[in-house]
Amino acid sequence: MIVVKNLRKELAAQQVLNGVDMTVEDGEILALLGASGAGKSVLLRTLVGLLEPDSGEVLIDDVDIHRSRGKELASIRDRIGMLFQAGALFDSMTVYDNLAFPLREKTRMTRTQINARVEKYLQRVGLSEAVDKYPAELSGGMQKRAALARTLVGEPKIIFFDEPTTGLDPLIGNSILRLICDLHEEFKFTAVIVTHNFQKVFQIVNRVAMLDEGVIRIQTTPEEFMEFEHPSVQNFVIEALQGPLEAVKNDSQG
């Protein structure tokens, strides 16, 4: 379970997170929504420990990731995985090595065991044929799937997804979301999906949290979110449904 308490973060003299409180239950998929520039990625990077908050706590299974050191921190990190927006595959390594690298460096698995684990996850994302390819030789969708396989290969209990469909065409984007959903059913991990495109993720998430003006404006089910009467939420919903230009037109006419 992830519990975030009064998280604050200032970047470039701007208060990006202004007291974020939220919880993510074990095994659920939570969509973290917000307009572009709302600070979703900053929140995500703070949740996984890539950014230090100015104040507040991020408790992962009751341990604060920002106050942990040494073995305690290593134990938290072993439980989490992250799918980066652009994949963040190591471009000097083949797809196989990208997956095998963390296993070689962090576990005592034998070569045979590593091969089996890598093969299992590459097969699961449909990339068994691409083991010897370098990231630059893969399409955007394939890179995303390879990155997803690398995230899963360490078998983390919690996975953070940073805009998993950004930069992909709608068909590939949907297939990635379907894959996340299937993998979630199979491996039962806890997932936090950061996105500004809630239409797509609503089909697969259990709950939604919306970041607005540095705070979590609402954390609820997708159905209740659509009905929530707050100007920021309603604007966000209208923009997401009609597109930003239509929303501006409606605003000026109304």
Place this chain on the structure above:
Amino acid sequence: MIDFFAKFGRSARYSVGRLGLFGKFLGKTLLYIFVPPIKLDRIINRINFIGTKSLWLIILISAFTGAVMGLHGQHTLAQFGASGRVGTLVSLALLRELGPVVCAIMVAGRAGSSIASELGVMQITEQFDALKIMNLNPFRYFMAPIFVASLISVVLLTGIFNFVGIFAGYFVTGGLLGVSYGSYFGGVIDFVIFNDILYGSIKAFVFGGIVAWVSTYKGFYTGRGAEGVGRASTEAVVLSSVLILVSNYIMTSLMF
């Protein structure tokens, strides 16, 4: 006026902060050289990149450096009736100064810029963040192996630079200007002492460290986007070269 002092203060604080970061970065790199497990395969891989792949460039540059030194030396010394000392001039100049300095600047230009770009691209594409999420330290996998490989490579390349340069000096002075083998190499053996080789090697060792330190730092703390990576690459070469020349002056004044 207050604005001016405020700006000056901010700028000074920023510069001191960056300098501190630069020092801390070196400290962390040195720490991970000695903290096991040592990544020997990565060190060998980097020696191949920094050292082996710079070999032909170094041989070419050293050959022409030695040849030009021979030409100039022979003409100049002949005016004082000391043309027999051209071997001494070429070898001492190369062993004490030109070998380590030129070799290190060449390595900074070829490998240092490339390392800064590589790490810069890794930074902007979040590959270092991915390592951190995996609980793997980039200093263990990148900075420390590059540092060790650069130390070894620059020392070895400097040795090759000096060797080729001294022989190139002989080929020009002996082949074109008629200086005898005995006269040229007699001048080398009579005047070159062990300390010349030792001090030159110490310089090369320090310069190797500077090239690795600056290029990994500039790459790791690159600016945003392609422009940032390009700037990091250029700054790595410029700052490495400046630090090599400044530290060379300091070491020369202490050693000789």
